[in-house]
Amino acid sequence: MSGYNAVLARNTENAPKCIGQLSQTVAFSHYNNLSAQLPIDSKSGRLVDGGAKEQAEQCFNNIEAILNSIGHVMSDVVRITIFVKNIKDVDVIDEVYKTFFPAYVPTRTVVAVDALPMNALVQIEALVTNGEGTIPNAPQAGDLIKLTNNTANAPTSPLSTQAVAFSHYNNISAQLPIDPKSGRLVAGGVKEQAGQCLKNIKAILERIDVPLDDIVKINIFLKNLSDIEAVNEVYTTFFPDSAIARTAAYVPARTTIAASALPMDALVQIEAVVSHGDGTPPQAVEDRHGLIVEANNTDNAPKSPLYSQTVAFSHYNHISAQLPVDPKSGRVVAGGVKEQAGQCLKNIKATVESIDHVMGDVVKVNIFLKNIADIDAVDEVYATFFPGGVPARRTVGVSALPENALVQIDAVVSNAEGTPPKA
Incomplete structure (x- = not known):
């Protein structure tokens, strides 16, 4: 196993013991994968008192405690995913969010779902950098940097970065069907909205000189799951994208999720995980391309x-x-x-x-x-x-x-x- 990354699972008593068979954080290579955090007080093992604001603060406190236990900080987060029971709670959750990310903001996905464990109002998960890697007793490149990118050709937000690259992956914020010029949802139904989501992703990737065929995973959030066939009609006009991909019949891995509601009352929202063969500095060229x-x-x-x-x-x-x-x-x-x-x-x-x-x-x-x-x-x-x-x-x-x-x-x-x- 020498010279190879190893799966590294870790837990701390300063965050809630996970419900079920899981670890608080599992690191591999240059990323830490955190379990979704519920608003549980680690000492009592119960949901904190209060509403969505207090619950969101506890979720973030739990994430921060896990990061502190493995020698990381909140600015090492590259992606935040916020699940809410009621989409109307997002505004108060954002008040809390800003206190944990006062300057740098990661990529972000917000979605309302039908239910959360323990009847919580909010659940938050994070994907975090791990520059030291996980080769046993052999730190790799602890000084790798994050690369953040935004383009005016896709919707911008003070609460999220459109794309954050670290090591060999770009993480893209979930895209709503917003016209970047007007800042409003596009006219039409789910087909038009799905097309705009994918156009926004394409614009972000073009900004960093990456084709759609570098996407390795797509997550589609749908207000009405019955709309999936209409979305698929649009989806197949984007994937495969290039002649090479069409020859190989390459399409990304994919998950489709029913949302009870989406921001701006959208019908669809799409997020992507993208390969990044260039790596991020200061990786040596021979290790990157x-x-x-x-x-x-x-x-x-x-x-x-x-x-x-x-x-x-x-x-x-x-x-x-x-x-x-x-x-x-x-x-x-x-x-x-x-x-x-x-x-x-x-x-x-x-x-x-x-x-x-x-x-x-x-x-x-x-x-x-x-x-x-x-x-x-x-x-x-x-x-x-x-x-x-x-x-x-x-x-x-x-x-x-x-x-x-x-x-x-x-x-x-x-x-x-x-x-x-x-x-």
Whole structure:
């Protein structure tokens, strides 16, 4: 294992003990993946008193405590994702947000969902830099810098940066269907709105001289899940983007999530994770240029022409959201949430094993539940796949899932061997 990054899971008593089989933070290579934080007081183990403002402050306090425990600070955050029960609470949450990010602001996603664990009003997660890397006893490049970028050709906000690059990834703020010239939602329905979201992402990437085909993961948040077919019509006009990608039939990994509400009462919001072969300074040129995106699919998990099952770049693999679909029949498995959760995780395992990895390489898991009360049943199954409780995790309740499923799960997986440079 010498010379290779290792999965590094850590916990601190200064933040709440995580509910279920998970770790507060899991580092791999140049990123720390934090579990979504609920507004729990670490001493009492209970939700704090008050409303959304007090709950948001506790979530951020928990994130800060975790970062302090691993020698990091809030300005090391590259992406913040805020889940709220009521979209109207965002204004008071933003008041708190500004106190934790008074100058530098990370990329950001805000979405209202149907339910959160413990009936919380807010849940917040963070993706954080890890310049020291995770090669055991061998710090890598602790002086790597973040690169922030904004363009007037996409909507700007004082609360978020459009793109933040660190090491070999660019993280893009979730894009609403806003016309950057008017600052308003575009006219029309979900097709027009989806097109504007993707145009905004494309404009951001053009600003940093990156094509759409460098996107490795897309997350689509929909007000009405029934709009997915209309969104897919637009989506396929953007992906694949280049002749090379069309020849290879490359499409990013993808997750589609039902939102109970979106900012500005939008119908759709889209975020992207983008490869960054250049790396960020001061990485040596020979360690930076020419890395390739590797997409893989296996017959042992469900396939779709709209996404790749897994997309690897540098030291991470990104797994598309898995529904409880039997790959042989193409149908949702019989049974309840336990059987469905088991099938989702079997599909992830099959995908991971198809690229010569194991479940112990998973660093982050995202669980979407039709009924948040099913979390205990899902945890019973989950523990059989992750007995050590290593991955960081997010759990949210959603109003609907594709195929009328009860559960959907996606994952981020370590990739110690990295991806090879271009020949």
